[in-house]
Amino acid sequence: MTAAARTGRVGRLRGLAGTGVLATLAAMVVTTVAAALARAVGVDFEVPAGGEAIPLPGFAVVTGFFSVVGVVIAVALLRWSPRPAERFLWTAVSLTAISLVPPLVCGANAATVVTLVGLHLVAAAVLVPAVTWRLRARAD
Template sequence: MDSMDDTGIVARPASRHTSHTHRLRGLAVTGVIATLAAMVATTLAAALAQAVGVDFEVPDGGEAIPLPGFAVVTGFFSVVGIVIAVALLRWSARPAERFLWTAVSLTAISLVPPLISGANTATTAALLALHLVPAAVMIPTLARSLRTRTD
């Protein structure tokens, strides 16, 4: 319902487009902050694993995974998660639920390569844990953000 005050200006509720854009932008900002936190947490966890003797050498490449590589890969796949969350917010009736199922499924699939890499037990265990660290940061953060943006 439009109302008019004595200045002749018509007050209207915020347009659906503006509200939707605000929700998408808020989700993206939350996602970027969570991505930075996931990158730091994963890199610190990898450094800790190296400090206790994990070599991160994968037989196929013959070289050890460098510490900055953990941050780069975490950043890349976290951004993929943000894109999925934004798409679900845009096109799904239940984005938080769909995101949760999608992200958990993709995380489970991501555990397969370390298991079949042929790396030693310590490296395999550390790589599995390092897949779960960013998931523990990104999934709850984005799912919670999707819930609060659709209520």
């Protein structure tokens, strides 16, 4: 591999990582603010399995963790897939769909379930397009 090719690959990975970090932070903020607004209008976020309400910082932590997992998947696909943007989009949509199952089966009240599903979709709506765009921009 030539030095130029190696430098180009490092640049693409750094660009993707930077976009991923910014999108992760944005998803964390948007999800936490949306959860705070939902709590302000009466959603209790009580999940019967734990018996306690989900704390607001918990939304940021979980969103951040799974967003970073998504960015790591994107980096791996950029490195090893001939079509990273398409593969990432399909993977992210599939994982988002799977992430909707726990809220639906947790036994919480309807307001909590609907809000949790919405928060999953909000986080995905922030992260997935940004990372997919970056992967497409770097495929040229």
